Structures are given as C-alpha cells and as structure tokens.
Amino acid sequence: MVSLRFPFSFSQPPKHPLPRSAPSALSFAIAAASVAAGAAAVSVGIAASRDPRRPFLENALGFLVSRSSSLPLLGSLSLAENSPPLVESKTGASFPPVINGSRQLLGVGLRRKSVLGLKNIDVYAFGVYADDKDVSKLLKNKYGKLSISELKESKEVSEDLMESDICLTVRLQIVYGKLSIKSVRSAFEESVGNRLKKFSAEDNRELLQRFTSQFKDEYKIPRGSVIDLSRDRGHVLRTTIDGKEVGSIESKLLCRSILDLYIGEDPFDRQAREDVKLNLASLLQE
Numbered sequence: 001m002v003s004l005r006f007p008f009s010f011s012q013p014p015k016h017p018l019p020r021s022a023p024s025a026l027s028f029a030i031a032a033a034s035v036a037a038g039a040a041a042v043s044v045g046i047a048a049s050r051d052p053r054r055p056f057l058e059n060a061l062g063f064l065v066s067r068s069s070s071l072p073l074l075g076s077l078s079l080a081e082n083s084p085p086l087v088e089s090k091t092g093a094s095f096p097p098v099i100n101g102s103r104q105l106l107g108v109g110l111r112r113k114s115v116l117g118l119k120n121i122d123v124y125a126f127g128v129y130a131d132d133k134d135v136s137k138l139l140k141n142k143y144g145k146l147s148i149s150e151l152k153e154s155k156e157v158s159e160d161l162m163e164s165d166i167c168l169t170v171r172l173q174i175v176y177g178k179l180s181i182k183s184v185r186s187a188f189e190e191s192v193g194n195r196l197k198k199f200s201a202e203d204n205r206e207l208l209q210r211f212t213s214q215f216k217d218e219y220k221i222p223r224g225s226v227i228d229l230s231r232d233r234g235h236v237l238r239t240t241i242d243g244k245e246v247g248s249i250e251s252k253l254l255c256r257s258i259l260d261l262y263i264g265e266d267p268f269d270r271q272a273r274e275d276v277k278l279n280l281a282s283l284l285q286e
Helices: 023-033 038-048 077-081 132-143 148-153 156-163 181-199 205-212 252-263 270-285
Strands: 103-115 119-131 168-174 226-232 236-241 244-250
Touching: 103 270, 119 132, 119 252, 119 270, 132 156, 132 270, 148 270, 156 252, 156 270, 168 252, 181 205, 181 252, 205 244, 205 252, 226 252, 236 252, 252 270
Parallel strands: none
Antiparallel strands: 103 119, 119 168, 168 226, 226 236, 236 244
16 A cells, blocks of 8 residues: 555556565564564564565454555554655555654555556556544544454445545555656546546536646656645645645545545555555554
8 A cells, every 4th residue: 555546447457476575574473473472573573574565464462464564563653754665566666654744654556557458557656644643533433442353344444534534645656657647637537537426416527627627738747756635624635746736626525536546445456455444443453
C-alpha cells in the first residue's frame, strides 16, 4: 500500500515473487518474538526489511504474522511522523508515513496497464491513508477486541472503513511519463462510472461529469506528479493535483465509489488491499 492509482480498467499485473528480507534480521526477529524480548526484536526486524510491497512482522506482544510488510508497526503518530518515506519497490515512488497532520499510511500499491496483452506498463503508484483518530473513534468500539488474525479475515471492517465518515486519502503518484490528463479523465469516467452503477440504480451521469470535469486539459501530469483524492469530514471528496485544489464534491456515493477501486471487493491491487487491512488492524489494536 486518492488509489490511488489511476483507475484504469486494465488487467491485474502478474504476481511476482516478493524479495526476501535480509536473513539475519528476519531470523533474529522471528526467534526473538518467541521469547520475552519479542517486541523489541520484531521492531528491529521490521526496520531492517522495509519493503512497501510486503505486509509486516506484526504485533510481537501476542501474535506474529508470518509475512513481512511494507509498513513498520509504528504504534503512535509521533513515531510515524519521524519515520522516513516508504518506497514502492517496483517504481521507486516514495510515500510519507503521515500526511495532513494525522492521516497514516496503511498500504501502497501499483497500477499497471496491459497493452494488447503483451506488455504491462507501470502507470502510477498509490498510497492509502486514514486518520488515526477517526479510526479509533468510529471503529475501535466495534473491532477493538478482535485479534489481528480475525480482523484480517473480516470483510465487514473494509466495508465500515468505506462507509464511515473517516477522513481518508488515496494518493496517486504518476510513474508513466507519457500519461495525459485526458487519459486520466477517460479512465475515471469508466472505472468510477462502473462503481456508481454498482452502488446506485439511479442515473448518476451528472455526478460523474462533475467529478471528471475537474481534470482539465490545462493540467499537466508528468512523471512524479501527485494527485490526492481525499474524503474529508461529511463525505466531501476533495481533489488536488500537485498540492493545488481543483475541486470538491459532497457525495457519500462518489466517495464510496472511488474508495472501492482501491480497498473494495474487487480492487485494482489485491495485495495493497490486504496491507491496508493488516495495518488498519494494527491501529485498532493500539
């Protein structure tokens, strides 16, 4: 682990074997986690093997997840703020652990476009952020007593994350240098349009046009450009391009439709969604 990667309706990238962490750090973390010093050892192992495409060694005080992760178990906002940016391994795109003061990075992913079924093009990397205070306030009473393994298997927690009035941001970082704003607009018309139809039987073409019209031809998006799709309080979708706000729309349906592209039942990047769930579970265990 707004997605956002630009929501292109392209085939999913093939699954590649994940790089292995340094054996000494990982074996030390696993061995130490089985004894009283487990918590400290796991934190060392995580720090030594930060790969943004892999879920992390998790919750050493009581449960050791047998996967290593993209995100370190920071445990507090102050620790997250002092951590270095996390790098998406395949593209080199980096994501700060915290944005907008209190939105913590839960997962990163990579959106790829398949060209004629012959070649995959990396289009953009994305990071999903959630306000830690909102998560605690709105979800902890319901899910705080569940174990991390139970939360990982829960479909309901993802639904509540999308439905609740939790401040979220999907940050898209462009990695394909020839991407035009027109292609972004067209991709959103298709992908968001399909999600609007999924969640509502009404005619939402006007709502879709209000959203896509924010991506005007005058905006240039060279490699490294950043698009933030943020759900603010009251289900307001706020869109920024390279830090400049280009529009805001109050619509719970639109917010849900966009978030579903990244953390819903059929997301652009399934591994990114799983990382989001795992890191969300960690926030709920604090």
